[in-house]
Amino acid sequence: MQAGVSAGSREAVLPVALKDSAISAVLTFLVLTPLVGLRATEDSGGPLILTYRFGLVLIFAAIVAVLRFVLHLTLWRPGRIKGARRNAALASLAEKAEPLAKPVFFAFAIAFPVLAILAAGDLGSSRYYIDLGIYIMTYVMLGWGLNIVVGLAGLLDLGYVAFYAVGAYAFALLSTSVPLNDFLDGHLGEGFWAAWAFWLCLPISGLLAGFWGLILGFPVLRLRGDYLAIVTLAFGEIIRLVLINWVDLTNGGAGISSIPAITFFGIPFTSGDDGFAALFGLPFNAMHRIIFLYFVILALAALTALATVRLRRMPVGRAWEALREDEIACRSLGINTTLTKLTAFSIGAMFGGFAGAFFAVRVRFVSPESFTFMESAVILAIVVLGGMGSQMGVAASAILLIGGMELLRNLTFLKDPWLLGADFDPTLYRMLIFGFAMVAVMVWRPRGLVSSRLATIFLKERKKVSGDLVKEGHG
Amino acid sequence: MSALLSLAGVKTFYGKIMALRGVDLEVNEGEIVTLIGANGAGKSTLMMTICGAPRAQEGTILFAGQDITRLPTHEIMRMNIAQSPEGRRIFPRMSVYENLQMGAALHGGVHFAQDLERMFEMFPRLKERLHQRGGTLSGGEQQMLAIARALMSRPRLLLLDEPSLGLAPLVVRQIFDVIRDLNQTEGLTVFLVEQNAYHALKLAHRGYVLVNGAITMAGTGRDLLERPEVKAAYLEGGA
Numbered sequence: 001m002q003a004g005v006s007a008g009s010r011e012a013v014l015p016v017a018l019k020d021s022a023i024s025a026v027l028t029f030l031v032l033t034p035l036v037g038l039r040a041t042e043d044s045g046g047p048l049i050l051t052y053r054f055g056l057v058l059i060f061a062a063i064v065a066v067l068r069f070v071l072h073l074t075l076w077r078p079g080r081i082k083g084a085r086r087n088a089a090l091a092s093l094a095e096k097a098e099p100l101a102k103p104v105f106f107a108f109a110i111a112f113p114v115l116a117i118l119a120a121g122d123l124g125s126s127r128y129y130i131d132l133g134i135y136i137m138t139y140v141m142l143g144w145g146l147n148i149v150v151g152l153a154g155l156l157d158l159g160y161v162a163f164y165a166v167g168a169y170a171f172a173l174l175s176t177s178v179p180l181n182d183f184l185d186g187h188l189g190e191g192f193w194a195a196w197a198f199w200l201c202l203p204i205s206g207l208l209a210g211f212w213g214l215i216l217g218f219p220v221l222r223l224r225g226d227y228l229a230i231v232t233l234a235f236g237e238i239i240r241l242v243l244i245n246w247v248d249l250t251n252g253g254a255g256i257s258s259i260p261a262i263t264f265f266g267i268p269f270t271s272g273d274d275g276f277a278a279l280f281g282l283p284f285n286a287m288h289r290i291i292f293l294y295f296v297i298l299a300l301a302a303l304t305a306l307a308t309v310r311l312r313r314m315p316v317g318r319a320w321e322a323l324r325e326d327e328i329a330c331r332s333l334g335i336n337t338t339l340t341k342l343t344a345f346s347i348g349a350m351f352g353g354f355a356g357a358f359f360a361v362r363v364r365f366v367s368p369e370s371f372t373f374m375e376s377a378v379i380l381a382i383v384v385l386g387g388m389g390s391q392m393g394v395a396a397s398a399i400l401l402i403g404g405m406e407l408l409r410n411l412t413f414l415k416d417p418w419l420l421g422a423d424f425d426p427t428l429y430r431m432l433i434f435g436f437a438m439v440a441v442m443v444w445r446p447r448g449l450v451s452s453r454l455a456t457i458f459l460k461e462r463k464k465v466s467g468d469l470v471k472e473g474h475g
Numbered sequence: 476m477s478a479l480l481s482l483a484g485v486k487t488f489y490g491k492i493m494a495l496r497g498v499d500l501e502v503n504e505g506e507i508v509t510l511i512g513a514n515g516a517g518k519s520t521l522m523m524t525i526c527g528a529p530r531a532q533e534g535t536i537l538f539a540g541q542d543i544t545r546l547p548t549h550e551i552m553r554m555n556i557a558q559s560p561e562g563r564r565i566f567p568r569m570s571v572y573e574n575l576q577m578g579a580a581l582h583g584g585v586h587f588a589q590d591l592e593r594m595f596e597m598f599p600r601l602k603e604r605l606h607q608r609g610g611t612l613s614g615g616e617q618q619m620l621a622i623a624r625a626l627m628s629r630p631r632l633l634l635l636d637e638p639s640l641g642l643a644p645l646v647v648r649q650i651f652d653v654i655r656d657l658n659q660t661e662g663l664t665v666f667l668v669e670q671n672a673y674h675a676l677k678l679a680h681r682g683y684v685l686v687n688g689a690i691t692m693a694g695t696g697r698d699l700l701e702r703p704e705v706k707a708a709y710l711e712g713g714a
Contacts, residue, residue, distance in 0.1 A: 315580055322577050325566035332526065332560050334552035334581045334628065 017072030025065035032057045101392045109137070109298055113291045123287045130287070134294050134362065136402045138355055141301035143382040143394040145351030148308055150380065151388035152317065153344035154324025156229040159236025160379050162216070163209040163349035165371035167356025169243060170205040172256040172366045195266040202357045209353020213346035221338055224327070236376055243368040255367025262361050264292055293362050300358060304351045305391055311347070320344050321389075378402075381434065385441050387448025396449055401434065408433065478537070479504045479632055479664050480525070485534035487517075487524045494520045496688040497534065502632065502666050507658050509667040509675040509696065511709055512685035518668045519561050521685065522636045525666075526558060527551050538632070553581055557630035561637050561668075563621040567610030571601055574609050574620055578627030586629070594623040597653055615646035622653070632664045633657075639671040647671065651678050672709035676700045684709075 037057040040048045108115075116129035142164065149157045174180065175197040184193050220231045243250045250256065261269065269276045269289035277284040311317040319340045322330050330337055360366050382401055386393030411426045441449065480502040487495040494517045502508045512518045524531050527548040536544045543551050552558070557578075566574050575594065579587045595602040598619040604612055609620060618638055625633060635654070639647040651674055657663045669675035676682050679696040684705060692699060699705050 315583065318573070318577060319580065321569060321573075322566050325568055326564050328528075328560060329564035329566065330577075331528065331548045332552060332558040332564070333577055333624070334549050335577075336547075336549040 013072060013077060017069050020072060021065040021069040024068045025061040028064040029057055029061040032060055036060065105392065105395060106302065113294055123285050127287060127290060130290050130294050132403070132406055134290070134297055135406070136399055137294070137297045137301055138359065139379065139382060139402045140395050140398040141297065141304050141355045141358075142352060142379045143386065143398045144301065144304040144308060144391060145348050145355065146379050146383050147386075147389065147391065147394050148311070148320075148351070149344055149348035150383050151390070151394075152308070152312065152324065153320040153341065153348075155341060155344060156225060157232045157345075157348070158229045158373075158376055158380065159216075159232035159234070159239075160348070160352055161371045161373070161375040162232075162236040162239040163213060163352030164356040164359070164375065165239050165243060165368075166212045166349075167205045167209040167353030168360040168366045168370070169250060169256070169356075170208040170353065171201050171357035171360040172259050173249070174201045174204060175260050175360075176256060176258065194260055195263050195268065197260045198262045198361050199265065202354065202361075205357035205360075206350045206353040209356065210346040210350030212353075213349025214342055216349075217342040217345040221341055233373070233376075236371075236373060240368050240371050243371070250368075253368060255365055255369075257365045259360055259364040259366070261364060262289065262293060262296065293358075297355075297358055297362075300354050304354075307347075307351075308391065316340065316343055378434075381438060385438065385448060387445075387450040390448065390450040393448050393450030401437065404433065404437070478502065479539060480666065481537045482521075482525070483535050483537075485521075485524060485531045485536060487520055487529055487531050489520075489529065494688050495524060495531070498685075498688070498690055500683055500690060502664060504664055505658070505662045506681060507654065507665045507667060507679045509669055509679035509682045510685055511669055511672040511675060511682060511699075511705075513708070514670075516685045517688040518670075518685055519636055520688075522558070522561070522634055522666075522668050525551075525634065526556075552628075555629070555631040556634065557625035557628050557632070558634040559618075559621040559625045559636065559638060562640065563614075563617045565609040565612075565617050565620050565624065567608065569609055570606050571609060571612070571620055572605050574624050575601075575627050578624035581628045587627075590627050590629065594626065597626075597656075598623055615642050615649070618642060618646075618650060619653075622650070626657075630663070632666065635665060635667045637668060637670060639669060639674065647674060651675075654678060672705070673700070676705075 033054075037052060037054050039051045039053055041051060043049045112133050113126070113130055116133065117123055117126040120126035120129060142160070146157065146160045149155050149160070181193040185191065216232070216235050220228055223231060244253050246252075263269070264276045267274070267276050267279055269286075269292070271277065271284040275284065276282075276288055282288070308317075312321070319330065319335050320343075322333075322335065323337060323340050323344075327337055330340070359370070363370075378401070382398045383394055385401065386395070386397035408426045408429065478501040480500075482498050482500040485495055485498045485500075486493060498521060500508075500510075500521075510518055510521065520529070523529060525536060527543070527546060531544055534544070535542055538551075538554055538556060541554070543554065546554075566577065569577070575591060576584065576587070579590060600616050601619060601623055604616060609617065612620060618640075622633075622635070622638065625635075638650050638654075642650070654665055654667070655678055658665055667675055667679065676696040676699050682694065682696050682699045683690050684692040684699065692702065692705065694702075700710070
C-alpha cells in the first residue's frame with residue numbers, strides 16, 4: 001500500500017515537474033534575452049555597439065529549469081512529510097563525527113604544507129596554496145580570539161580589528177625601532193636584533209593589545225548589546241584614524257615598511273652560509289620562510305584554541321559563559337562582573353594582537369588600509385556563522401568564507417565573451433556571496449553551523465547540550 | 476537574638492522618584508521573615524537594595540554587624556548572603572549541573588560534591604534533570620534550581636524574591652515546604668518577598684507589609700494574617 005502510493009505520486013510528479021521546468025526555462029529565456037542577452041556598450045570611438053550574451057541567458061534558463069525541477073521532486077512534492085528522517089540520520093552522523101573533528105582538523109592543518117607541495121608538484125609552485133593556508137589560518141585564529149569575547153562572554157565587539165591593528169603596529173614600531181636595535185645589539189652582540197626581533201616583539205605586541213583591551217574595557221563596562229557594539233565600532237575607527245593622522249609615529253597612510261623578516265629561532269632564512277638552508281643542508285629556497293610562517297600561525301592558532309579550552313574549564317571561563325546568559329544572576333552569585341568582562345576583553349584582544357604581529361611579520365609592511373571596519377565585519381561573520389562559542393564551527397566557517405572568497409578569483413571561465421565578458425571581475429561579487437551565505441545559514445541554522453556544545457564540565461560522562469529550545473541569537 | 480540583617484531609614488531612588496521612603500526592617504538569625512505588598516510597592520527594590528543594585532542613597536544596611544550599604548554587589552554576596560532573584564534568572568543555556576557549579580563558584584567548589592548530594596535530597600527532580608539545559612526545565616523546576624543554586628554557596632541568609640511567581644499551587648506548596656525544612660533543620664535565615672501573602676505569612680515567623688515604599692505594618696506571621704487590613708488588601712479570595 002505504502003509503496004503503491006509513493007509510486008503513484010512519483011508518476012504524477014515527474015511529468016508535472018518536467019512540464020513546469022520547461023515552461024519556466026522558456027519564460028526565463030524570453031524575459032532575460034532583452035535584459036541580459038543584449039548589451040549596449042560604448043565603443044572606444046564613441047558609438048554604441050551591441051554585444052550578444054545568449055550563452056549567459058541560456059545558463060540562467062538552465063539554472064531556473066534545474067532548480068524548479070529539483071524543487072518539484074523534493075520540497076514541493078505532494079504529500080511530502082516535513083521534518084525529516086534524513087535529517088535525523090544526518091544528525092546522528094554528525095554526532096559520531098564530532099569528536100573526530102578536532103584531531104582531523106589539526107592533523108590536516110599540520111600535514112597541509114606537505115599535501116600542498118605534493119599537489120602542486122614542487123616546492124616553488126606550492127606557494128599559492130601555502131599562502132592561502134596562512135591567510136585562512138590567520139582568520140581562524142582571529143575568529144577564535146573574537147570567539148572568546150563574543151561567543152563565550154557574549155560581548156558584541158564590532159571593533160575587533162582595532163586590537164589586530166594595535167598588535168600589528170606595536171610589532172612594526174618595535175621591530176623597526178632604531179634605538180632599541182642599537183641598545184640590544186650593543187649589549188648582546190651585533191645582529192642580535194635582526195635574529196630575534198620577531199620572537200621578542202611577538203609577546204610584547206600581544207600584551208600591548210591586551211592592555212588596549214583593558215583600556216577599552218573600562219569605559220564600556222556599563223554597556224551591553226547594541227550600545228556596546230556601537231562603542232566598539234567607534235573604537236575600531238578611532239584606532240584607524242589615529243594611525244592615519246599621527247604621522248610622526250606611524251608614518252600615516254604610507255605605513256611602515258622594511259619590518260625585519262621572521263627567523264627560524266634566530267637563524268635567518270637567507271641564502272648565506274649562516275642561513276637556514278645552509279645550516280640544515282638544504283638547497284636554498286624562498287619557500288622555507290613561507291612554510292615556516294605557516295607553522296607559526298598554526299601554532300599561534302592552536303595556542304588560542306588551547307587557551308580557550310583551558311579557560312572555559314576554569315572559573316573565569318564559566319563566569320564568562322554565565323555572564324553571557326544573565327548578568328544580574330551572575331552578580332547575585334557573587335561574581336565580579338566588572339573583572340569578568342575586562343578579562344574577556346583583554347584576553348580576546350591579546351590573541352588579536354598576536355595575529356596582528358604575525359600579519360606584520362608576514363607582509364613586512366603595515367598601513368592603516370589593512371585595518372578597516374570590513375575586517376571586523378568579516379571576523380564577526382566568521383564567529384556568527386560558525387556558531388558562537390563553537391571552535392570547530394568557527395574554523396569551518398573561516399575556511400568556507402575566506403577559502404570561498406579566494407575561489408571566486410579562480411572563476412576565470414566566466415570572463416568568456418559569451419558569458420559575462422572580459423571586464424567581469426568575480427571577486428567584486430564576494431561580498432554579495434558573503435551576504436547570501438549569511439542569510440542562508442541564518443535561515444537554516446539560526447544558531448550557526450555547529451550549534452550544540454558539550455557541557456563544559458561534567459559529572460561522570462559527557463552529555464551533549466542541544467541547541468534547541470533556546471532563544472535564538474541570545475549570545 | 477541579634478539581628479542578622481537590619482535596615483535603618485533606607486531610601487532608594489530611581490532617578491528622582493523615591494522608591495523606598497525610609498525602610499526600617501530586621502531579620503534575626505534563624506528566622507523566616509516575609510515581606511508582602513502589592514505590585515509596585517517596592518518589594519523587589521528593597522530586595523535589590525540589600526544587594527547593592529540599586530544602592531541605597533540614605534540609611535544603613537547592616538549584615539552581621541557590618542555596614543554593607545556601600546559595598547559593591549559581588550562583595551555583598553560574598554558575605555554569605557545568597558539570593559534567588561525575581562524571575563529565577565537561571566542560566567538557560569547551561570546545564571543544571573553547570574548552574575549549580577556557578578552557585579558554588581564563590582568557594583571554588585570546596586564542598587561541592589557534598590552540597591550537590593544535599594541538593595539532590597532536597598530536590599530529587601534536579602538529579603533527574605542534571606544534564607539538561609536550564610532553559611528546558613519547567614517553571615517549578617527552574618525555581619528549584621534557582622534556590623538550589625543559591626544554597627550551593629552555603630549562605631547564612633537566603634533572600635528569596637517571589638519564589639511562587641507563575642507556579643501551580645501544588646508546586647508552590649512544595650517550594651514553601653522546602654523553605655520551612657531548611658529553616659527548621661538547618662536553622663537557615665530566610666528573607667522572603669512574596670505576593671502570595673497567605674502562604675508566605677503562614678510560613679513566616681514575622682512579617683512586614685510594604686505600601687508605597689514604606690513599612691506600614693509589622694508583626695508575627697499569624698498576627699498579620701488575622702488583621703482585617705491585611706485580610707482586606709492582600710488575602711481577598713486568596714485563602
